Amino acid sequence: MSLFKAEGISVRFGGIRAVDSVSFDVQPGEVFSIIGPNGAGKTTIFNLISRIYNSTEGKLFFDGQDITRTPPHRIAGLGIARTFQNIELFANASLLQNLLIGRHCHAATGVLAQMGFLPSARRDELRHREKAEDVIAFLGLERYRDTLIANLPYGVRKVVELGRALCTEPKLLLLDEPSSGLNVEETEGMGFWIEDIKKDLGITVIMVEHDMSLVNQVSDRVMALNYGKVLSMGSPRDVQSDPEVIRAYLGGEVEA
Amino acid sequence: MRYVFRTNYRQDLAVWRHRGDVFWYGLLLLLTLAIPMLMGEFYVGELGGVFIFAIAGVGLMLLVGYTGLISLGHAAFLGIGAYTNSVLLSKGVPFLITLPIAGLFTALCGAAIGRPTLRMSGLYLAIATLAFGSIVGTIFQKWTSVTGGFDGFAVPTPYVFGIPLDNATGIYYTSLVVLIFVVWLSANMLRTPVGRAMVAIRDSEISAQSMGIHLARYKTLAFAISAGMTGLAGALFAHYVRYLAPDAFDVLLSVQFVTIVFVGGLGSIRGAILGALFVRLLPQFIAIIRDDLPFGIGRMPGLEPSLFGLILVLVILFQPGGIDGLWLKAKHWFQAYPLKRASGGRRQKSYARSERLR
Amino acid sequence: MEDAARLLQLVVNGAAAGCIYGLIALGFVLIYKATEMVNFAQGDIMMLGGFLAFSLIAHWGLNYWVGALLAIVITAAFGYALDAVVLRRVIGQPQFAVVMLTLGLGFIFRAGAGITWGYDSVGFATPFTNKTVNLGGLVLGQDNVSIIVGTVILCGVLFTFFSKTRVGVAMQAASQNQLAAYYMGIPVRNIFSLIWAISAGVAAVAGILLSPVSMIDVNMGFLGIKAFAAAVIGGFGSIPGSLIGGVIVGIVEQLAGYYLPAGFQEVTSNVVLLAMLILRPQGLFAERMGKRV
Structure with missing residues (x-):
C-alpha cells in the first residue's frame, strides 16, 4: 500500500x-x-x-x-513534516528551542500543567529534550546548540530546518x-x-x-x-x- | 566568563542557570522583603505601584515580546480587573476570592477580544485594540449603576486572613507575592511547549502551523493569559489608588504599558520588571528635580508624557534591546574584560521583512 | 419636511467631518502604501499645521490664502525632514516598533505645540467663518461647505499629480515595488520622504479646513484615531476608499449622535472600526491576499 x-x-x-x-x-x-x-x-x-x-x-x-x-x-x-524553500526558522530563538518547537505535536500535557510545571510536564519536557538531543547528535549540530538562529550561517540553518522537521518524528x-x-x-x-x-x-x-x-x-x-x-x-x-x-x-x- | 557544563537534562530545565543566579536573586528577594522596614511609607507605596505595573508589564510582555502581538488596549484590561475586584468586594465577597476572579474574568474578556482579532497582524491589531480600549473606557463612564460613572467609587478595604490591607506595606507585600507568582507562571510557560509555541508564532506563523501549532488557539491563549495577568494587576491597582474613576484607564495608560515593554526590552521577563521600575519612578524623579530645571521646564504642563514619548523614540532608534539589552551588554563587557569583541555592542543588521502579505 | 431637512443637515455636517477624517486617513494610506509604516502621529501633524496657520494668519496678519499656503508648505517640509531624519532609521524593524515610534513622536509634537502655542484653544478668522450658503431653501454653514469643496479640490490636485507628473508616477512605482523602482533609477529614499511631505501637507490642509468648525488645540490630534476607522473601511490601501470611508464614519457619527442616547457618538467610530475589522478586515475596496512560501 x-x-x-x-x-x-x-x-x-x-x-x-x-x-x-x-x-x-x-x-x-x-x-x-x-x-x-x-x-x-x-x-x-x-x-x-x-x-x-x-x-x-x-x-x-x-x-x-x-x-x-x-x-x-x-x-x-x-x-508529515516539511521544510521551506527560503527557510522559515524561528530566527530569534536558539537552535535547541527550534528543535523543541518541532516536538510540539507530541506535547502530552495540558496548558495548565505546563504553567504550573507539574511533574507530568517535567517528565514530558525531559522526553522532548532527549529526542531533540538525539536529532542534534544525528545531524552533528552540537556546537551550535545554544546559538540563536539569526547568528547561524545559511548552510547550517538549512540543516537545522531539516532537524526541526525530524523532531516531529x-x-x-x-x-x-x-x-x-x-x-x-x-x-x-x-x-x-x-x-x-x-x-x-x-x-x-x-x-x-x-x-x-x-x-x-x-x-x-x-x-x-x-x-x-x-x-x-x-x-x-x-x-x-x-x-x-x-x-x-x-x-x-x-x-x- | 562563566561556562556552564551540563551533565543532565534537568539542568537545562531549571529556571536558574547556575548557583550564582540563585545567590543573586535570593539576595534580591531578601532585600525586597526588607524594604518596608528600611524605607518610609511613601517609597514603599511607590514600589508597590511599581510591582503592580510590573505584573501588567509581564502580562503584556508575554503578548508583545513573546507572541509578537501588539495591544494598545491593555488599560482596559487593567480597568476590567479593577472594577471586577472592587464591585465584588463591595458586595461582600472576600478579597482572596475576588482577586483570582478578577484575573479569570479579565482573561475571559481577553480571549473574547483576542478571538476576533486573530487574523490581524501588527498594524491592524494595534488599531483594533486601541478602539477596544476606548470603547471599554466609555463603558466605564456610562455604566453608572456598576461603575459609579464619572463620580467613581471608593474601593472597600480588602482583608487577607483577617488582616486589613489598608496601608502601603500591605499592598506592597500582596503585590510582591502576585508578581512572583506571575513571573513563576511565565518562566514555566517559557520552558514548556506553550511558551515555545508563542515564540514560534512570533517568528514565523507559517512554519509554526506546519509544526502542529494551532495558531488561533495559541493566539487566543496568549491574549487571555496576558489580559488575565493585567486583570490581577488591576485588582491590586484598585487598592493602590483606593478610589476608582474611569478616566484612569485611558489610552495614555495603555501607551505607558507598551512603553514598559519596549523600554524594558522586548522578549525578556526581567525587562518587563525593569521597564516598570523605570516608567513608574521617572515621574518621581521628575518631581524631585522639577524645581531645579532651567527655563521653567519643570512647570511645563505636558512634561511627563512628552518625556515618555522622547524616551520611547530614543529607545526604538538607538537601543532596541531596551534596558535589559543594556544590562546584558554591560555584563558581557565586564565578564570579558580586558578582552573586547569589536562586534560585541553592535547591532545586527536587519533587513525589511514585509508584513504586507504578498 | 422638517425631518428631512434636519436629516440633510446632519448628513452635510457628517460629510464635512468625514472629509477631515478622510484627509487624515489619506495621509495614513499614502505612507502605508509606500513604506508599510503607519504614522500614528498623523493627527498631531494636522494639529501642527493648524497652529502654524494660526500663527501666520492671526499673529503675523498674513492674508488667509497666503498664510494657509505657507503653513501647508512648512508642514510638508517638516514631514520630509521627519522621514529623512527619524523614520528612515527604523526600516526593517518590526511594524509595531514603528507604531510605538510614531506614537512617541505624537507625544513630543503635542508637548512642542504646548510650549509654543500654549494649551488653550485658539482660532483665526477665515473667509468662511459664520457665513451661510442657501441651497434651494437649505441653509448650510459655509465652513462645512468649504471643507467638502476643499477636499474635492485637493483630491483632484492629488489625482492629477499622481497620474500626470513624473514624480507622481515614480511614487506609484516605488509604492508597488521598491526594488524594481530602485533598479529603474528612481531614488526610492527621497521619494519616500516626498511621500511623507505630501502626507504632512494633506494633514495641514485638514487642520486648516477644520479651523472654522472647531478650535485648534493641542489635543486635536486624537481625531486621528477616528481616521483609522476611515482608513480601515477603505482597506488601508485605497486613496478614494479612505475618503469614502471618512465620509461614512462622519455621517454615521452624526446620525448616532442625534438618534442614539448620549455617549454613543464618541464610540461610534470605534464600534464601526472594530466591526469592520472583524467582519471585513480587507476593507470595502481591497482584495484579500495570502502570503507565499
Whole structure:
C-alpha cells in the first residue's frame, strides 16, 4: 500500500491553474523527487499537502486516511513534516528551542500543567529534550546548540530546518529545495543526510529540487511537472531522457 | 566568563542557570522583603505601584515580546480587573476570592477580544485594540449603576486572613507575592511547549502551523493569559489608588504599558520588571528635580508624557534591546574584560521583512 | 419636511467631518502604501499645521490664502525632514516598533505645540467663518461647505499629480515595488520622504479646513484615531476608499449622535472600526491576499 497518494488534485488562483489534476503515489521508504521549471507548481503541491492551500479538486490520502480537508495544524501530528524553500526558522530563538518547537505535536500535557510545571510536564519536557538531543547528535549540530538562529550561517540553518522537521518524528518528510543556496560541498552533504534519513530512520521523502546531481544521487522515482501538469514520471534516468521534459527545460517545438 | 557544563537534562530545565543566579536573586528577594522596614511609607507605596505595573508589564510582555502581538488596549484590561475586584468586594465577597476572579474574568474578556482579532497582524491589531480600549473606557463612564460613572467609587478595604490591607506595606507585600507568582507562571510557560509555541508564532506563523501549532488557539491563549495577568494587576491597582474613576484607564495608560515593554526590552521577563521600575519612578524623579530645571521646564504642563514619548523614540532608534539589552551588554563587557569583541555592542543588521502579505 | 431637512443637515455636517477624517486617513494610506509604516502621529501633524496657520494668519496678519499656503508648505517640509531624519532609521524593524515610534513622536509634537502655542484653544478668522450658503431653501454653514469643496479640490490636485507628473508616477512605482523602482533609477529614499511631505501637507490642509468648525488645540490630534476607522473601511490601501470611508464614519457619527442616547457618538467610530475589522478586515475596496512560501 502506498504511504501517500494524490488523486487528480488541482488548484486555481484566479484564472490560473497552478496545479492541474496531478496524481501520484509514494511508496513507504521511497525518495520521490518533483522537478520542473520555475512556476511549474512544485511548491504549490507541497502547500497543498501541508494544507496551507485548499485544493479546488481532487483528494489527498496519507496512510490510508483522507487528508484533503484536514486543518493545517493537524498535519504534523499525523506524521508529515516539511521544510521551506527560503527557510522559515524561528530566527530569534536558539537552535535547541527550534528543535523543541518541532516536538510540539507530541506535547502530552495540558496548558495548565505546563504553567504550573507539574511533574507530568517535567517528565514530558525531559522526553522532548532527549529526542531533540538525539536529532542534534544525528545531524552533528552540537556546537551550535545554544546559538540563536539569526547568528547561524545559511548552510547550517538549512540543516537545522531539516532537524526541526525530524523532531516531529515524521513518516513522510517534504523537502522544498533542500539544496537551494548551498554550495557544491554542502549540497553533497545534504544528499548524504537525505540518504541517512531514508536508510537509518526509514522515513519516506518527497523532495522538490532543481539540482539534478542531488536528484540523481538520492531519488528512487522522479516526477516532472510543467505548467501544473505531470509531464513524466519514473526512474531519474527515464524522466531526464524524456523528450517532453527536455523540451520543457530547453524550450522548442514538439517534434511530431 | 562563566561556562556552564551540563551533565543532565534537568539542568537545562531549571529556571536558574547556575548557583550564582540563585545567590543573586535570593539576595534580591531578601532585600525586597526588607524594604518596608528600611524605607518610609511613601517609597514603599511607590514600589508597590511599581510591582503592580510590573505584573501588567509581564502580562503584556508575554503578548508583545513573546507572541509578537501588539495591544494598545491593555488599560482596559487593567480597568476590567479593577472594577471586577472592587464591585465584588463591595458586595461582600472576600478579597482572596475576588482577586483570582478578577484575573479569570479579565482573561475571559481577553480571549473574547483576542478571538476576533486573530487574523490581524501588527498594524491592524494595534488599531483594533486601541478602539477596544476606548470603547471599554466609555463603558466605564456610562455604566453608572456598576461603575459609579464619572463620580467613581471608593474601593472597600480588602482583608487577607483577617488582616486589613489598608496601608502601603500591605499592598506592597500582596503585590510582591502576585508578581512572583506571575513571573513563576511565565518562566514555566517559557520552558514548556506553550511558551515555545508563542515564540514560534512570533517568528514565523507559517512554519509554526506546519509544526502542529494551532495558531488561533495559541493566539487566543496568549491574549487571555496576558489580559488575565493585567486583570490581577488591576485588582491590586484598585487598592493602590483606593478610589476608582474611569478616566484612569485611558489610552495614555495603555501607551505607558507598551512603553514598559519596549523600554524594558522586548522578549525578556526581567525587562518587563525593569521597564516598570523605570516608567513608574521617572515621574518621581521628575518631581524631585522639577524645581531645579532651567527655563521653567519643570512647570511645563505636558512634561511627563512628552518625556515618555522622547524616551520611547530614543529607545526604538538607538537601543532596541531596551534596558535589559543594556544590562546584558554591560555584563558581557565586564565578564570579558580586558578582552573586547569589536562586534560585541553592535547591532545586527536587519533587513525589511514585509508584513504586507504578498 | 422638517425631518428631512434636519436629516440633510446632519448628513452635510457628517460629510464635512468625514472629509477631515478622510484627509487624515489619506495621509495614513499614502505612507502605508509606500513604506508599510503607519504614522500614528498623523493627527498631531494636522494639529501642527493648524497652529502654524494660526500663527501666520492671526499673529503675523498674513492674508488667509497666503498664510494657509505657507503653513501647508512648512508642514510638508517638516514631514520630509521627519522621514529623512527619524523614520528612515527604523526600516526593517518590526511594524509595531514603528507604531510605538510614531506614537512617541505624537507625544513630543503635542508637548512642542504646548510650549509654543500654549494649551488653550485658539482660532483665526477665515473667509468662511459664520457665513451661510442657501441651497434651494437649505441653509448650510459655509465652513462645512468649504471643507467638502476643499477636499474635492485637493483630491483632484492629488489625482492629477499622481497620474500626470513624473514624480507622481515614480511614487506609484516605488509604492508597488521598491526594488524594481530602485533598479529603474528612481531614488526610492527621497521619494519616500516626498511621500511623507505630501502626507504632512494633506494633514495641514485638514487642520486648516477644520479651523472654522472647531478650535485648534493641542489635543486635536486624537481625531486621528477616528481616521483609522476611515482608513480601515477603505482597506488601508485605497486613496478614494479612505475618503469614502471618512465620509461614512462622519455621517454615521452624526446620525448616532442625534438618534442614539448620549455617549454613543464618541464610540461610534470605534464600534464601526472594530466591526469592520472583524467582519471585513480587507476593507470595502481591497482584495484579500495570502502570503507565499
